[in-house]
Amino acid sequence: MFDIHNHILPGVDDGAKTLEVAVEMARMAVADGIVHxxxxxxxxxVYSYDRTEHEAALEVLRARLKVEGIPLEVTLGCDFHLSFDNVQDALANPARYVIGATPYLLVELSQFSVPPSVADSMLHLGSAGLRPILTHPERNPILQSEPERILRWIRQGVIMQVTASAITGSWGEKSQRVAMWMLEHRAVHVVASDAHDTKRRVPKLSGAQEVVAKIYGNELANMLVTGNPGAIVRGEALPYFPEPLGGLGQ
Ligand SMILES: [Fe+2]
Incomplete structure (x- = not known):
């Protein structure tokens, strides 16, 4: 499996506090079946993003994983907050925030306001050659009450990433309900952990994969944790990006 959204890089944000914690997260991920x-x-x-510094921190982590014999590949991406300044910077420097050397960009919305200009920002990013992946819409309080907006954005080409622990219920009833609603509407393309540590927000995908497999079968479950996220880290087109169900005429 491929986990395209997590905070394993140590000491750079509110994720792994130390290299030791990052190594432990890597062990947990591999034990869960994650390879990348x-x-x-x-x-x-709160956290500024310095690609050069993060690349250096990643090299340290990779070297340590090698020493420990932990078979996990790690690529650099960014949990990119969709603010005006960030968007301007990404338009000027499209390669700065993407996943590896791919066009894929993880985009996070504010919890407090989702302005109508979100769609425009996504289109601007698209016109700069970037492919936005919206992170955890199921946890956004505004989208929880207006989930149809998610379907409209998919029709504009936005990829949707849902949190594994929202599918299994650890993020609470509301997030789980919206995650399930998205699955019903064919509006989930990737499941990722958004792991921050080894205790509360952990790097595991298998629980969510099992839930999806039980309801929709193995083919979709594997697509969301392996097929689509694998294509993303390789910079390929998504093998699964269907027309969502419903939400038209709004
Ligand atoms: Fe995140």
């Missing part, structure tokens, strides 16, 4: 993680540190008002 995209370390995606925050780029927001």
């Amino acid at each position: 993680m995209v370390a995606s540190p925050h780029a927001n008002d």
